[in-house]
Amino acid sequence: MVQPPSLLWFRRDLRLTNNPALQAALRDGKPIMPVFILDEESDGHRRLGRASRWWLGQSLTELDTAIAQLGGRLILRTGPTLATLRELVLETGACMIHFNRRYDPPGSNLDRQxxxxxxxxGLAVEDHAPNYLHEPWQLQTNQGDFCKVFTPFWRRLSQHVGPPATHRAPRAPHAWPACENWPSSGAIEHFQYKPAWTENFAHHWQPGEAGARHRLQHFLEDGIDDYPSKRDYPAIEGTSRLSPHLAWGEISVHEAWHSAEPAKCSGAVAFRRELAWRDFNMHLYFHYPDLLRQPWRENFRKFPFRKSAAMLKAWQQGRTGFPLVDAAMRELWQTGWMHNRMRMVTASFLIKDQLIDWQQGETWFWDTLVDADPAQNGANWQWVAGCGFDAAPFFRIFNPVIQSVKFDPQGDYIRRWIPELAALSAKEIHQPWAVPEDRLAATNIQLDRTYPRPILDHAKARQTALAAFRQVSGRSSDAAEPDLFS
Structure with a gap:
């Protein structure tokens, strides 16, 4: 008699090691049928950005190969999730479904349905803990509310995280509890989305569990000790670059957390704080479902943002005339990723210099980031805009020139992504518009032809932004609004 299988439903948990749903399915002892469903039709599913679709295709290819080496198959389907799962149950006779739950409000609502x-x-359905350090209902303030400020959240989370349950993936060939009858599957090639502008991504990334593990090990061996001092400098590899691997669940966040033991490396606490920010942003989204649609601070809902397609396009294309901003936007386009400090600089420029709605920026990042995540995107854009929980004050307006001098002092980051400015000196490259004409001619730079002039005056833009802020906040002066350029 053929034993009915368990469906193992993969989502943003594309790994075999330390995967709670897989471990539960293995304990059941039934044949396991792994399934991935690309659902862009059901309510609650935000259509993936193009960069995320590229990453997903590569990661699924790696997962499919890993499962095949163990004697199993990854079944790929597209369509509404519930209808597709029901089809698979009818086709296979499955009697159990295991999956790791989601916390984003649209996703968790769909999960409940x-x-x-x-x-x-009549099916047995078990959902398991997803790839976060805590369940969002576990951490509360002394008043019993959810945490809206990071520092007390960090203290509570640090005390809450316990030793991880370590579960190795099946290792030996034919170790996968295989099924007798496999249903049809979509071709993996149909999931490998490769728009032309992503052709360089493969030079920068190795999607999949093996790539995630290599990235973590490299960081632990060569980066974590210097992490606090180097993480703000985009020209050097000072960050872990784990964000897309964590976003797609290719490595357990518990494993990353516990691999960075404070007793072993000086940067462990700083690294763990960044992992905690990821949990904090998800925590906020779970408790505030309008995170992507509405500012938390209601007065910002009337902020007089501009609508300028030309200004938005200049920002998207890295043609603002401010080299640090443009370098970051070009890094994003060419690699699907952007250095964390550069995300703050470019977001501040869009919102506070250009006065363009933060949601326009969030939408662009959603489409072009390989680590795009609704909670991280929404909370971080609201943080920079000053309209979210525990946000930076609105009057923290980054000066793109001072940021450039401070965090790219030799201009190496700018030269990497804006080669047309490469001949300028470390002093000149931050403000090419201030370089004498004869010097520009000697370096074959023609402003507004080979590289644009600034599309705005930062000092004037700052004053305009502060006036708009006073308009919505009711302040009568900016006496308490320091000129923050750090």
């Missing part, structure tokens, strides 16, 4: 419907069909 799916669980209720499938249990109503």
């Amino acid at each position: 799916i669980i209720e419907a499938l249990r109503g069909d």
Whole structure:
């Protein structure tokens, strides 16, 4: 008699090691049928950005190969999730479904509907902990509310995280508890989305569990000790670059957390704080479902943002005339990623210099980041805009020239992404518009032809932004608004 299989439903947990749903399915002892469903039709599913689709295709290819080496198959389907799961149950006779739950409000709402419907069909359905350090209902303030400020959240989270349950992936060939009858699957090639502008991504990334593990090990061996002092400098590899691997669940965040033991490396606490920010942003989104649609601070809902397609396009294309901003936007386009400090600089420029709605920036990042995540995107854009929880004050307006001098002092980052300015000296490269004409001619730079002049005056833009802020906040003067350029 053929034993009915368990469906193992993969989502943003594309790994075999330390995967709670897989471990539960293995404990059941039934044949395991791994499934991935690309659902861009159901309510609650935000259509993936193009960069994320590229990463997903590569990661699924790696997961499919890993499962095949163990004697299994990854079943790929597209369509509405509930209907697709029901089809698979009918085709395979599956009696159990395991998956790792989601915390984003649209996703968790859909999960509840799916669980209720499938249990109503008579199936056993088990959801398991996803790739975060805590469950969002676990950490509360002394008043019993959810945490809206990072520092107390960090203290509570640090005390809450316990030793991880370490589960190795099946290792030996034919170790996968395989099924007798496999249903049809979509071709992996149909999931490998490769728009022309992503052709260089493969030079910068190795999607999949093996790439995630290599990235973590490299960081632990060569980067974490200097992490606090180097993480703000975009020209050097001072960060972990784990964000897309964590976003797609290719490595356990618990493993990353516990690999960085404070007793072993000086940068461990700083690294763990960044992992905690990831949890904090998800925590906020879970408790504030309008994170992507509405500012938390209600007065910002009337902020007089501009609508300028030309200004937005200049920012998107890295043609603002401010080299640090443009270098960062070009890094994003060519690699699908941007250094964290550069994300703050470019976001501040869009919102406070150009006075363009933060949601326009969030939408662009969603489409072009390989680590795009709704909670991280929404919370971080609201943080820079000054309209979210525990946000930077609105009057913290980054000066792109001072940021450039401070964090790219030799201009190496700018030269990497804006080669047309490479001949300028470390002193000149931050403000090419201030370089004498004869010097520009000697370096074959023609402003407004080979590189644009600034599209705005930062000092004037800052004053305009502060006036708009006073308009919505009711302040009568900016006496308490320091000129923050750090």
